Amino acid sequence: MRFFIVRHGETRWNTEGRFQGQRDTELNERGVAQSNRVAEYLAEHGFDAVVSSPLKRAYFAAEKIAERCRVKTVEKIPAFTEINHGDWEGLLSSEVSARWPRLIEMWHSEPHTVIMPGENGESLRSVQIRSAAAAAELAERYSGDVCVTAHDAVIKTLVCHFLNAPLSSFWSFQIANCGLTIVEVIAGKPPRMSLMGDAHYLGERGKNFTLPEQKGL
16 A cells, blocks of 8 residues: 655745644645645545544645545544644744754754653654554555645654654655655555655746745744
């Protein structure tokens, strides 16, 4: 079976450099357009299922993909919810840097060592454990292709899981809003990634092949 993993579309908080985490933020106009474009790109593909993070910025794309691919329902899977940024949620990157200078430095240099501050703050490892377990359950349930719409930290920790890469390599991957990653999972064999973070169908990069940096990550 294969996972078609799609990151949610752009939000205003993405453009502001604000930490979203598990806040249920809205897509901006560009994010809505991105979601429609990825749905159009995947149109008529024969998915066994379309599943999503419960957060509406991811669920919107899942609904559009399901509609274009004639999948009747979208299953919300809490394990694919974005990392809980704890006390950072809702704050600008500049505000986090001012209040937690050492921790934000560690987040960008040793992300695998960081537990987000606050009562509900998570680590990358906790995100990976829950999202990989959900992926494994889906691989047991379905033999064909499954579309998963999720979030930056969820997708990157899954990439690390599938490639058997350490979580210290978290910043080695850049996933665009509504970027598509495809992973083939075959019993008894290592997972095989055929695509990572592709977003050519959005028509936004031009010819320099670069993505803008998002600070609220």
